[in-house]
Amino acid sequence: MITFNDVTKRYADGTVAVDDLSLEVPTGEMTVFVGPSGCGKTTSLRMINRMIDPTSGRILLDGVDVTTIDPPTLRRGIGYVIQQAGLFPHRKIVDNIATVPLLLGWEKKKARDRAMELLERVGLDTKMAGRYPFQLSGGQQQRVGVARALAADPPVLLMDEPFSAVDPIVRTSLQDELLRLQAELNKTIVFVTHDIDEAMKLGDRVAVLRVGGRLAQLDTPATLLARPADDFVSEFLGRDRGIRRLSFVSDEGLRLRTDLLVPVSSDVASARASGEEWLAVLDERERPLGWVSTRELPGTGTLADLELAPYGSYVSGRDSLRGALDATLLSPSGNAVAVDASGRAVGVATRRALDEALTEVATATGGAAGDTGTTTKDAGGTAGGTGGTGAPDGGAPNGAGTGGTGGVDG
Amino acid sequence: MDEEPLVRWDWIGRNWPTIQELLADHVVMALVPVLVGLLIALPLGLAGVRWRWLYQPTVGLMNVVYSLPSLAVFIVLIPLTGLATRTTVMIPLTFYAMAVLIPAVVDGLASVPDHVRQSAVAMGFTPLRRLLQVELPIAVPVVLAGLRVATVAGVSLVSVGALVGRGGLGYLFIDGWQRQFYTPIVVGIVLVVLLAGIADLLLILAQRLLTPWSRARGSA
Numbered sequence: 001m002i003t004f005n006d007v008t009k010r011y012a013d014g015t016v017a018v019d020d021l022s023l024e025v026p027t028g029e030m031t032v033f034v035g036p037s038g039c040g041k042t043t044s045l046r047m048i049n050r051m052i053d054p055t056s057g058r059i060l061l062d063g064v065d066v067t068t069i070d071p072p073t074l075r076r077g078i079g080y081v082i083q084q085a086g087l088f089p090h091r092k093i094v095d096n097i098a099t100v101p102l103l104l105g106w107e108k109k110k111a112r113d114r115a116m117e118l119l120e121r122v123g124l125d126t127k128m129a130g131r132y133p134f135q136l137s138g139g140q141q142q143r144v145g146v147a148r149a150l151a152a153d154p155p156v157l158l159m160d161e162p163f164s165a166v167d168p169i170v171r172t173s174l175q176d177e178l179l180r181l182q183a184e185l186n187k188t189i190v191f192v193t194h195d196i197d198e199a200m201k202l203g204d205r206v207a208v209l210r211v212g213g214r215l216a217q218l219d220t221p222a223t224l225l226a227r228p229a230d231d232f233v234s235e236f237l238g239r240d241r242g243i244r245r246l247s248f249v250s251d252e253g254l255r256l257r258t259d260l261l262v263p264v265s266s267d268v269a270s271a272r273a274s275g276e277e278w279l280a281v282l283d284e285r286e287r288p289l290g291w292v293s294t295r296e297l298p299g300t301g302t303l304a305d306l307e308l309a310p311y312g313s314y315v316s317g318r319d320s321l322r323g324a325l326d327a328t329l330l331s332p333s334g335n336a337v338a339v340d341a342s343g344r345a346v347g348v349a350t351r352r353a354l355d356e357a358l359t360e361v362a363t364a365t366g367g368a369a370g371d372t373g374t375t376t377k378d379a380g381g382t383a384g385g386t387g388g389t390g391a392p393d394g395g396a397p398n399g400a401g402t403g404g405t406g407g408v409d410g
Numbered sequence: 411m412d413e414e415p416l417v418r419w420d421w422i423g424r425n426w427p428t429i430q431e432l433l434a435d436h437v438v439m440a441l442v443p444v445l446v447g448l449l450i451a452l453p454l455g456l457a458g459v460r461w462r463w464l465y466q467p468t469v470g471l472m473n474v475v476y477s478l479p480s481l482a483v484f485i486v487l488i489p490l491t492g493l494a495t496r497t498t499v500m501i502p503l504t505f506y507a508m509a510v511l512i513p514a515v516v517d518g519l520a521s522v523p524d525h526v527r528q529s530a531v532a533m534g535f536t537p538l539r540r541l542l543q544v545e546l547p548i549a550v551p552v553v554l555a556g557l558r559v560a561t562v563a564g565v566s567l568v569s570v571g572a573l574v575g576r577g578g579l580g581y582l583f584i585d586g587w588q589r590q591f592y593t594p595i596v597v598g599i600v601l602v603v604l605l606a607g608i609a610d611l612l613l614i615l616a617q618r619l620l621t622p623w624s625r626a627r628g629s630a
Contacts, residue, residue, distance in 0.1 A: 051531060076534035086529030090547045090623045100533050132623040148533075158532075 001027045002048060002156065002188065007057035009043050009213070017043040018054070018213035027062075027155075030182055030189040032203035034196055035236070040213030041192045045158050048190060049078045061156070076104055079149030079157040079187070084165050085141040087133040093119070093144055094129035100152040111151075118147040123177055139170035146178070150185070159191045163198065175201055196237060200224075200244065208233050222248035226364075246322035246361065251314070254324055254357050256338055256347025264289060264304050268297050278333035281308055286344040288313055291333040313337040316346050321357060324349050418593045425594075429582075433601060435496070436578025440565040440605070443500045447507025447560060454508070455515025456541070465516060472509035478502075480567060484574040494575030503567055507560040514556025518549030551624050554617045558610055565606040569598070579605075 002025035009018040018040040025031040033041040046052040047059055050071045059066050066074060079100075087096050097115035102108070119126055122143040133141055142162060149157055163171045175198065182189065193199055199206045200221040207218040210232055217229040225245035228234035234241065262271060262279045263286075271279055272294055281289045281303050290308025298306075312330025314323035316338040327336030327349075334351040422429070458465035483502040491497040522545050530544045569580030577584075582598030585591075617624075 049532060051528070072534040072536050074534075075532055078532075080529065080532035082525050082529050082532065084523075084525045086523075086525040086532075088526060088530070088544060088548075089523075090544075090550075090621065103534055103539075134623065145529075 001025065001060075001062060002190065003060040003063075004044070005058045005060065007044070007047065007054045007059060009040070009047065009052065010055045016213055018047070020057070021213065021215055022057075023207060023215060023218055025188060025190055026205075027188045028186040029204040030187075030191055030202055032191045032193060032199040032206045033209060034193055034199035034203075034206055035209035035216075036211055037194060038211045039209035041194075041209050042160055043213070044209075045160055045190055045192050048156075048158060049075045049080065051075075072103075076100055076152065077154050077156070079152075079154040081142075081145045081149045081157070081159040081162040083161040085133070085138075085145035085162075087141055087144055087148070089133050091132075092129065093131050093133065093136070096133065096144060097148045097151050099148060100154075104152055114151060115147070118150055119144075121150075122147045122181070137170075138166045139174060142166060142170075142174055143177070146181070150181075150187075155188055157187045157189045159189060161192055161194070164193065164195065171198075178202065200247075208236060220248075243322065243325075246325060246358075247320045249321040249361055251316060251319060251321050251324050251338075251349075251357075253360060254321065254338075254349050255353040256316070256349055257353070258347050260335070260348040260350075261286075261345055262292075262303065265302055267302050268300060268306075271303060272297055278335060280311065280333075280335070280337050280345065280348055282345050288337045288339065288345045291331055291335075293333075309333065311337050313339045313345075314349075315339055315341060321354075321361065324354060325358075328354060414590075414592060416592050417596050421593045422597060429597065429601075432579050432581055433605070435576075436565070436568050436580075436602075436605065439496055439499050439503070439568045439571065439576070439578055440561070441609075443503035444507045444557065444560050444564050446500075447504045447511050448557065450504070451508050451511035451515050455512050455519065458512065458516045459519045469513055472505070472512055475505045476509040480506075480570045481573055484571065488574060496576060498574060499568065499571035499576050503564055506567065507564060510560040510563070511553070511556050514553050515549065518552035518556075519545055521552050522548045551617065551621050554613060554620070558613045561609045561613060562606045565602060565609060569602060 004021045004023050007018055007021045008016065010016050021040075021044060033044055035041050043052055047054050048061070048066065050066055050069075053067060061069075061074075087093075088099070091099075094112055094115045097118055098106075098108075098111040101111035101114055106114075116126055116129060119129060124140060124143050124147070128136065128140070128144075133144070136144065142165075145162065149159075163174045166174065179202065191199075191202055193202075203221055205218060205220055206224055208216045208224070210216045216236075217224060217233050219227075222245065224233065225237060225241045225248065228237055228241075238244075259274075260276060260278070260280055261282055262274075264281050264283055271292065274294065276294060278291050278293060281292050283289050288311050290311050292303055292306055292308055309332050310330065311333070312327030314327045314336055318341065324336050324338070328334055328351055330336075336349040336354070337345050338347045338349055340346050454468060458468055480502050484498055487498045487501060491501065526544065526548065527540075530540045535544065568578045569583060571577035572580030572584045579598045579601050582594035586593065586595035586598070
């Protein structure tokens with residue numbers, strides 16, 4: 001665990017980078033520091049491994065004040081990933097990754113073996129081991145950066161805007177990779193970014209910092225979206241936080257109908273007899289093929305003869321309510337097909353079922369379950385942003401003070 | 411038909427041992443100052459990076475030294491280090507080499523990208539190890555570029571030493587001019603150019619071997 005106790009960093013010219021910061025970074029979790037430039041997030045990060053020392057206050061690493069540890073020793077026990085990777089241009093990839101083990105005095109062979117193992121672990125071809133950094137793409141370099149940080153298996157990882165210098169597609173894959181690695185490794189990670197979407201995607205908990213180095217709110221992404229502490233936080237989260245919040249709501253509560261699933265071999269007459277307007281047609285392996293409208297059925301034949309309308313699906317139990325909502329919008333039937341991990345249809349989430357689930361989410365706002373409620377000052381007035389069933393985006397402001405629509409800077 | 415030819419090959423043949431001696435002397439007087447200059451420029455360059463305020467005065471002083479006519483320096487040095495000695499010629503050449511190499515060392519260290527230096531710090535390099543294992547190796551291409559300039563300039567400048575009696579191949583120029591005899595002049599020019607070219611080539615080769623990682627390699 002990393003503990004900040006009343007930490008302040010004031011520079012000689014009077015600038016305050018970090019102002020009386022107190023927070024805890026729990027062991028085995030990823031905590032994201034996010035905020036606009038000048039909010040002191042990088043300064044806070046660098047005080048953990050003593051690249052910067054605080055003016056006052058203390059930072060404890062598992063209870064030990066970091067300023068009592070000699071900086072090189074401290075740093076060898078903490079992985080560090082920097083923007084642009086910071087690879088050593090004059091060393092081959094394998095030697096770059098083996099850097100910290102060699103500093104720690106490992107045998108050369110052991111350090112190289114470890115480096116090769118990590119190269120694979122971060123999803124790179126071992127053929128890259130003998131190349132130099134300039135021969136790799138930005139995304140590959142950043143993977144090497146992550147491998148290098150993990151080389152000596154440090155319990156703590158500091159990541160300073162590691163993915164902000166690569167293009168959006170590569171960034172997404174690096175983020176997914178980090179989440180996959182973290183699920184295996186359970187490191188204590190402090191991740192700094194200015195990108196709120198990245199923070200929400202990666203963080204077990206997210207610390208929103210405001211300019212001048214003050215902590216605005218530290219919470220789980222779901223709680224941040226449901227109950228932002230103040231105008232600054234809700235502004236920073238952006239205008240569509242109601243919709244985004246659905247990403248953190250599981251689809252468990254969604255009532256599924258199985259009677260709307262029909263095999264492609266069914267005949268037209270039985271489809272007509274169902275009395276439903278739309279039916280989801282499945283192939284012989286129970287995978288969805290599309291929707292059929294019972295209003296436009298021909299006289300005879302099976303469903304296989306018909307042209308089907310497109311469908312949207314989501315993975316039940318894995319995708320969130322947002323995935324289900326998204327799937328309903330991909331089909332003229334207005335319903336979403338729920339599939340299992342192997343792609344087999346398990347039911348249909350009708351728009352009505354979704355409506356019920358959304359209503360529940362909106363009602364739960366202000367007391368969402370599963371939160372580690374901390375600095376929430378404003379529990380009311382957030383419903384305006386969650387009106388997923390009514391007003392279209394940008395509709396009339398329904399008087400909610402913290403609603404994301406058209407707010408001006410506070 | 412008696413006109414003096416540009417090159418009398420028989421003269422070269424008869425004087426070959428002397429030419430060899432002059433060549434060897436020239437090589438020593440050209441290279442030693444560059445090596446000594448590099449050895450002095452490294453710590454001074456490091457100091458210039460470490461204590462920024464030191465850098466400008468150092469470079470300024472070196473430029474003043476560089477602007478002094480070499481002949482004047484030779485003459486001033488004669489009472490101290492003797493007429494026609496290698497030392498008299500090599501001392502100013504060392505300063506000229508330093509004038510090129512100190513900025514090269516400083517620029518070389520400045521060429522280390524900030525994120526690379528930061529990550530070295532963050533991984534737990536001690537300052538000395540960081541310098542030796544990260545910063546200096548990355549500075550090598552820029553330092554070598556400076557070394558090439560200093561070496562070629564050194565090879566050419568040695569000749570001036572002939573005016574104070576010790577100029578390596580430069581002796582051939584004086585000799586030829588005094589006797590209105592072209593052959594030694596041509597031989598001298600060819601050998602000096604050849605020497606400079608070979609030295610430069612060797613340094614380029616060294617650069618390829620030492621810095622296979624350099625991006626500039628493809629475009630250089």
